[in-house]
Amino acid sequence: MPMRRPLPVRSPRHPLAAGILLLALSIPLTLLFTLPARAAGTPVRGSAYMGMGVLAHDGRGGTPLSAAATRTEGVDVSGYQGNVAWSTLWNSGVRWAYTKATEGTYYTNPYFAQQYNGSYNVGMIRGAYHFATPNTTSGAAQADYFVDHGGGWSRDGRTLPGVLDIEWNPYGAACYGKSTSGMTGWIADFLNTYRARTGRDAVIYTATSWWTQCTGDYAGFASAHPLWIARYAADPGALPGGWGYYTMWQYTSSGPTVGDHDRFNGALDRVRALANG
Template sequence: MRQVIRVAGRLLLVCLILAAAALAALAVLRWRGLLLLSHESNPEQWEVFGVDVSSYQGAVDWPVLADQGVDFAFIKATEGSTLRDGRFADNWAGAQAAGVRAGAYHFLSYDTPGETQADNFIDLVPVTEGALPPVVDIEFYGDYLENPPEKEHVRSILDPLLERLEAHYGVKPILYVTYRSYYLYLAGGGYGEYPIWCSSPTVFPLVPGWDFWQYSHTARLEGYDGSQDRIDLNIFRGSREQFQRFGLA
């Protein structure tokens, strides 16, 4: 009987140690922003909502979007060193006129220098009081979907692009990432001060310290007539008061 009691006691001790370790691990994940509380992981519980658009949404009726609770919008401006979204100027002006806080985004190319990509963006996107910081979209395309470029190559393009955008707009750009692009190129690489916009449809973001969450690629709203009838939905990770202060130089 004493032997059974000693074995049971050891098992209880092991269980308590494992439970304490699990709680400690959860606390670390929570501190790093990798674990959300139940109400946080539900996008509907957040206060500030937004969309992102490009020419694929066609002509956008911004007052109609605003009436559906859209507080902010990331608007495609440029891609690489030469491409420009044909709807950018109309979307930029329309969002602001409707009271939707706008930010412009640039789709990063792995095939041209960061300096010329910065020139392309700066030539198109005006410095605008109250706008969200510029965004650099870091994801994969074409052959890079199967064969992503090396980290050193990506950073040799990304770093000068970020430096020039920050110098011109007076604020650190937002980095749009997927789980894959974040851990391939940014994690542990000195980008901790940059705001993060994470694409993670249906599942809360598994990257630390994110500020915006793109939680759906398949929503339908009223107010646009393009070839793409779906629209991306986003939330800001914070209160409305925090959003109003976010990204202001």
């Protein structure tokens, strides 16, 4: 029986096709399935938290004096802290807490229930906050999203009004690409919608330097909205336009148990008064 000759291996007829084939064979398979990486240093959407930009933009200017009897210790927490040891915080003297509920209209805190209900269950007065991203959706849309995902209010004597956390953009330009008038309009949109949904005026959390830069030191919200000032220093320093006093002060990001510690500008009965409206 005659032996068959092996069939010849045919090369691509077109020289360009041959070049593409050789190039594909030279690329490691791992590279063919690698997705583009995020820009170095850019955090993941949803990972922002209260005071995220304070150290980078305001720095740390000293240690606060010991808490006076007329100030009440509190904490603020978010998803990156996971399950919080609330009994430890209670035993250390913490009496109120705020938990991040939402960010933009795309993120809800997966640990919200443990953090929000856990603080309440040990006896604390608690509330929820929203991390604003004014360049993604409208103020009204974000207020609705916040209320619908844990940011509401109830007259039970232990639920604080919601907080609008408005500060440096961790994902891009500090003022989210908005003019000062555009920013104040966005904030007003959020605040008006929150009040319409809950009957309460939201607290505003911010830092004086950001407020001056991004709102032009606008003074029009001070008469109705309590101020939560962020400054890691020996005192709260100068306040944003219109506010003659602060209601809360975030004074450190390196306190015991959870890091972010705050002081209410009054005794515990004043915390209850804010909760009661």
